[in-house]
Amino acid sequence: MSLTSSSLSRRTFLQNSSQLVAGTLLPTIESAQASTGLVAADPLRVALIGCNNMGWADLTSMLKHPAVQCVGLCDVDQNVLNRRAAELQKNNAAAGAAPKLTLYTDFRKLLDNREIDAVIVGTPDHWHCLPAVMACQAGKDVYVEKPLANSIEECNLMVAAAKKHNRIVQVGQWQRSGSHWKAAIDYVRSGKLGTVRLVKTWAYMPYGKKFPVVADEPVPAGVDYAAWLGPAPERPFNKSRFHGSFRYFWDYAGGLMTDWGAHMIDMALWGMNVTTPVSVMAAGGRFGFPDHAGETPDTLQVLFDYGQFTIQWEQAIGIGRGPYGREHGVAFIGNLGTLVTDRDGWELLPEIDGGQYLTPAMPLQRRYTNDLDRHTLNFVECVRSRQQPNAPAEVGRHVAVNAQLGNMAYRLGRKLHWDEQTQTVRNDLEANKLVRAQYRKPWALPIV
Structure with a gap:
């Protein structure tokens, strides 16, 4: 031709x-x-x-x-x-x-x-x-x-x-791939914040105020629902579990923890140069909208112990006013100052002693590129x-381990101790069932 x-x-x-x-x-x-x-x-x-x-x-x-x-x-x-x-x-x-x-x-x-x-x-x-x-x-x-x-x-x-x-x-x-994110991470790693003892990550999302329970219904025309379910448990079709809102059901996803948490906690791991935690604790529930459809919590706090510091995750559905006036973000809290960053930019909040900044102040550093396009x-x-x-x-795996452990600690209602070498939760058979994938036949885990 x-x-x-x-x-x-x-x-x-x-x-x-x-x-x-x-x-x-x-x-x-x-x-x-x-x-x-x-x-x-x-x-x-x-x-x-x-x-x-x-x-x-x-x-x-x-x-x-x-x-x-x-x-x-x-x-x-x-x-x-x-x-x-x-x-x-x-x-x-x-x-x-x-x-x-x-x-x-x-x-x-x-x-x-x-x-x-x-x-x-x-x-x-x-x-x-x-x-x-x-x-x-x-x-x-x-x-x-x-x-x-x-x-x-x-x-x-x-x-x-x-x-x-x-x-x-x-x-x-x-x-x-975001330039301002990398600049923020470089500042954190420079040591100018002093000893970083706590990293806060969060997503306070104003959406989700209306999510009513609806009845099961016939599968819409043109939808191969058996294929959509795939390895997940067989259930009747319900539009609350389908496009978009699937992420609020454990069969298919993990709520805000694995949605926004996969972004924000990843930045904490990057900044602190770590991968998986020693232990995880969680508390929360469906406090804001208890009658809504969905299974994942609308309110959740998770604490990841990394030995010399902790990473904290907070989430809330139906609330947009999060920590530091940002609906989502990461805060690296050090002895000399706190660096706060989100998708719009990052700023430095110096500690003050005797009327003097302990680390130099600087103006807000704004985002100036399309991060998705760069990625x-x-x-x-x-x-x-x-x-x-x-x-x-590997990067996706590390943050997913954190997010999955956070949800597991919430669902089981107890502290979990992670063993990275064996890829298991120590002395917890019930938790280790959640570590593994549960596939419905005829689908099976691939052999690698």
Whole structure:
């Protein structure tokens, strides 16, 4: 098949633009290693598994980068699939590009397509592990939404699959690519705060004030509900457990703890250069809206003990006025001052002794980049260079272990002692059942 002059012009444009973006935001990439066969001039062909909400946001962001093409969409809801396909084709037409787009309702058939270089996994949490591991086994790189998985056992399998198959796996913890976040972390690690004894992390979300219990109902037309449930327990269809609000049910996710906690606690781990805690305690409940649908708590406090300091997590649904006047954030509290940061920027609150600041004051440091776009760009460039991305599977695994242990301590109502070497909770059979994934047949955990 011959190339038209317009397609040649577009290829030239993509090559030049790719070099420009790489040169201004990341180190220039000359070529990919033999494990992908890609060179910098080749288009990166991606496909999306799970086309709603963040999956679509991730794809939209990734397509902003030159030479990235979407060649496949997969969703078990035909309504979502058709809507996203129409949006994508409209955008392609406006951009003057129309790569062949194949639609799938079974992600396994998508993974069989050898023309796909990388996949985005934007499914509900309970569906992260299987597609990601199978994509690695199929030789494809993976951008997977956070939290990495819905159990510690699944997280460990995903890390192992990435290593065994030499795949680039980027977890959607996009603060890791944010310039102001890195500047804040560098300040924390500089020692200018003195001894940091406590790190506070939180998410006070004003949404969720209305979430009424509704009756079960027939499965909507176009939805393969058995496939949506997948390895989760079999239950009647209920719209409260479906799109978006799935995250407030233990079968599929872990509430705010694994949603926003996967972002904010990750920043605490990064700043303090740690991975998993010694012990975890939790208290909370459905205090604000006890009659709402959902199982996860609307109010929760978790304390992670790291030996020489603690990390604290707080969450509240239906309240937007959080600590330090921020609905979400991280506060590194040291002897000389406190550094507070969120997605808008960071600021320094010096301690005062005898009328003198113990660490120099500075103005508010505001965000000045689109962190999600930087994160997807980092993934694209790492696919080509074969360098590790900013949020590899191990990073996703560490924060997921913290978040899962926090939820487990809440659900069991007791302090848990984590043994990182054995990957178990010490002397607690009931807790270790929650460490493991419970899959409904015919689905089974992948073998890595």
